[in-house]
Structure formats: C-alpha cells, structure tokens
Amino acid sequence: MGHLFIPGPVDVDPEIAAEQTRAMLPHRSAQFEEIFRRAGENAQKIFLTKYRVFISASSGTGFHEAAVRNLVEKDVLCCVNGAFAERWKQVAESNGKQADVLSADWKEPITPERVKDALSQKKYEAILVVHNETSTGLVNPVKQIAEVVRATSPDTLICVDAVSSLGGDKIEMDAWGLDMVLTSAQKALALPPGISLAAVSDRAMAKAETVANRGWYFDLVRMEKHRLKDSTPATPAIGLVYALDKQLERMLAEGLEARFARHAAMAELTQNWATSRGLELYAPEGYRSQTVTTIDNKLGIEVSKLNAFLSERGMRIANGYGQLKNITFRIGHMGELGLSDMEELLAAMDDYLTQNK
Ligand SMILES: Cc1ncc(COP(=O)(O)O)c(C=O)c1O
Known part of the structure; x- marks a missing residue:
C-alpha cells in the first residue's frame, strides 16, 4: 500500500x-x-x-x-x-x-x-x-x-x-x-x-x-x-x-478507544517532530487535531519539491489549503496509518531537510 x-x-x-x-x-x-x-x-x-x-x-x-x-x-x-x-x-x-x-x-x-x-x-x-x-x-x-x-x-x-x-x-x-x-x-x-x-x-x-x-x-x-x-x-x-x-x-x-488512542499517538509524534525541528504548529496548544497537523512553513520548504522527494519513497504530504497554501503544509495521520508509518515519513522528511539546508 x-x-x-x-x-x-x-x-x-x-x-x-x-x-x-x-x-x-x-x-x-x-x-x-x-x-x-x-x-x-x-x-x-x-x-x-x-x-x-x-x-x-x-x-x-x-x-x-x-x-x-x-x-x-x-x-x-x-x-x-x-x-x-x-x-x-x-x-x-x-x-x-x-x-x-x-x-x-x-x-x-x-x-x-x-x-x-x-x-x-x-x-x-x-x-x-x-x-x-x-x-x-x-x-x-x-x-x-x-x-x-x-x-x-x-x-x-x-x-x-x-x-x-x-x-x-x-x-x-x-x-x-x-x-x-x-x-x-x-x-x-x-x-x-x-x-x-x-x-x-x-x-x-x-x-x-x-x-x-x-x-x-x-x-x-x-x-x-x-x-x-x-x-x-x-x-x-x-x-x-x-x-x-x-x-x-x-x-x-479494533475497538474505538484503541482507534482514538492510535490517532492521538500519531498526532503527538508528528507534532513533537515538528516542534523539535524548530517548526511551529498552526493551531494553538490544547486545540490541536488528532487527525491532521498543519505546520507553519517558516523554513520556506517547497512543498512540491518535498513531495517529489517523498513520492520516490511512495509517500506524499499535503500543501496548505486555500489561503494557507505554501504558508503552511499539512501532514495527515488518519485512517489505517500507524506509528511506524509516521516514523517512516518523518525520517524521510528529516533526510529531505538535511539535504536541502
Ligand atoms: C472539515 C471538512 N468539511 C467538509 C469537507 C468537504 O467534504 P467533501 O469533500 O467530502 O464534500 C472537507 C473536505 O476536506 C473537510 O475537511
């Protein structure tokens, strides 16, 4: 998949x-x-x-x-x-x-x-x-x-x-x-x-x-x-x-509580990854989504270039939506995904950021 x-x-x-x-x-x-x-x-x-x-x-x-x-x-x-x-x-x-x-x-x-x-x-x-x-x-x-x-x-x-x-x-x-x-x-x-x-x-x-x-x-x-x-x-x-x-x-x-906990864990991992890389989250603390993380694009990452890099590895993230396009980008963590999928994505994003410093 x-x-x-x-x-x-x-x-x-x-x-x-x-x-x-x-x-x-x-x-x-x-x-x-x-x-x-x-x-x-x-x-x-x-x-x-x-x-x-x-x-x-x-x-x-x-x-x-x-x-x-x-x-x-x-x-x-x-x-x-x-x-x-x-x-x-x-x-x-x-x-x-x-x-x-x-x-x-x-x-x-x-x-x-x-x-x-x-x-x-x-x-x-x-x-x-x-x-x-x-x-x-x-x-x-x-x-x-x-x-x-x-x-x-x-x-x-x-x-x-x-x-x-x-x-x-x-x-x-x-x-x-x-x-x-x-x-x-x-x-x-x-x-x-x-x-x-x-x-x-x-x-x-x-x-x-x-x-x-x-x-x-x-x-x-x-x-x-x-x-x-x-x-x-x-x-x-x-x-x-x-x-x-x-x-x-x-x-x-799967169990609803287990399913919600899986989503919460994916959100936490993604949000911690972003902040530990000096990126800022768009939504304030206490009001952050369990299914999608929107990240301020302070580093000026070219989302299309990042996605070209990710797609070679079978992955893809989303640009910001509407008026937030390029100003933000979004990582979805919903549905069938699990923590190991998120780890794989975030490691690839780290590789991209290191290569494009
Ligand atoms: C919060 C929210 N509401 C409504 C919609 C529209 O849903 P649909 O595209 O299924 O009509 C979307 C689509 O992304 C959404 O994210």
Whole structure:
C-alpha cells in the first residue's frame, strides 16, 4: 500500500477496496437491505448515538446542504475559523438562509463565551460548527460549545461537521447533545470517496418536518421514510456500502478507544517532530487535531519539491489549503496509518531537510 499522509482521501485497506468489486445486488432486495441496515446500526456506534444515521451517495458537502435545507427556515449562526466553515456558510447563503457569522482568527478556536454572546443577542434555529478544521489542524471545543448552546438557547439545533475527525477522534453525539453530526467516507473512516454519513437527532427530524423547500435529494424526511425500510429514495452507492459495512466491522473489532488512542499517538509524534525541528504548529496548544497537523512553513520548504522527494519513497504530504497554501503544509495521520508509518515519513522528511539546508 502506498502511503498518503494527506487529510483525505487516505489509503484504503486492500480488503476493504476489494469489497467494491463484489457482485451488485438490487438495492430493493432483502440481501442488500440487510447490509444497509447493519451498516447503519454499526455507524451509530461510531457516532456514539442512539439516533438514526443516514448514508448518502454524495461527499460530505451534500450533508452541509442537507443541514441548512432541512433544519433552518431563516436564521442560522455559522462559526467560522477556517476554510471548511467558510464553505458551510456559503452553502447556507446560497440556499437563501440568513447566515450570520461568528468568526475567529484561524489560529484561534471558537470559544463557548462568544457563542453565548451571539445567542443572547438573536434567536437562531441552528448553529453550524466545524469540529476538526482540516485547513488549520484546529479542533473547536464542540462539547463546551454545545453546553452553552443548550443552556442559552435550548431550541437552537447544533450541527457539527466531523468530516475529518469522526472515526479518529471521540465525538459523543448524544452525551454532548448534538443534533446533526456529518462526516465523509474518505477521511478517518478510510474508505474510498463517494459516500457520506450523518446522524440526526429526533428533535432535528421534528424541525425538518416543519421546514419548507427542503429540496428532494437531501430531504431528510424523505430519506427517513426510506431508511425505516432499510433503503434510500434514490439508488445508493452499492459498492461503497459493501465497503462501509466491512470497514465498520473492522473498526469495531479494533475497538474505538484503541482507534482514538492510535490517532492521538500519531498526532503527538508528528507534532513533537515538528516542534523539535524548530517548526511551529498552526493551531494553538490544547486545540490541536488528532487527525491532521498543519505546520507553519517558516523554513520556506517547497512543498512540491518535498513531495517529489517523498513520492520516490511512495509517500506524499499535503500543501496548505486555500489561503494557507505554501504558508503552511499539512501532514495527515488518519485512517489505517500507524506509528511506524509516521516514523517512516518523518525520517524521510528529516533526510529531505538535511539535504536541502
Ligand atoms: C472539515 C471538512 N468539511 C467538509 C469537507 C468537504 O467534504 P467533501 O469533500 O467530502 O464534500 C472537507 C473536505 O476536506 C473537510 O475537511
């Protein structure tokens, strides 16, 4: 297996990739329905929720759209301190919602205090927060944010983008009181891109029933009707559902706590490597991601040259994202990777830095 140390898409275990080549089944067959139901039930364990998990034939951005189309008639508060949060805000605006922004410097988390202030000034139907900002390698304190939302504005629905963290970091949907948590396949779930998952609470479903113009493809009420029959309104990504089913079984066999600890250890190793080489981490201490590390490119490393060097060794890292391109670079440590893979990468990076002093 080659090693992609980028924050998605990531390496897919060959056994999981092979699942996609199994014979197709009609999606309205008992055999497929059984697989679909099992995948949905096992997904609940990864989201740590008793609520339903939708499986969509789309990437995660589809559920960005579903959140604002289904859960917001008019007013939504968008917490923005990174590129993907900015995108979610644009999704809300382009769907005609009044998207107010609570912004923070990209090097700072969204704080519960600021959320409390914003909610004290205006009533919002929903708040959108990105848990793991893949652009900055910063984790927002979602648990604490959810606490103040519940205390300050109990009816406001809490929507969380866990695209690059679910499966690699512990997000306790029910214990934290979240209403919608969405993720993509090609990140810490280590699946090929093409499907996404979202867990949705009962009260969010009740709100959706009242919202007009939910659209068709991402209408959660329609999706729920079909899900209750272990099916989907339109054709599911059958091969990817096979792969998801198998991968969820593997993840549960590894053990969720073991999986989170593996990610934490990889993050620690990577972050210690960077600081011990005189590099600075983009995100502040206490808010650093377990799945991706964003490093200030103070040394002016030419990322394309570094990647050419790494690719001779079957490896690749990621440049900074969007406005952080070349100013930062990113090392992904999610999915199937382990400590020995990280050691191999960091040793190769040391070789490159020594040769290019
Ligand atoms: C935090 C975050 N949100 C949303 C997205 C968009 O997900 P997708 O490309 O699966 O639509 C990404 C993609 O990298 C992401 O990292």
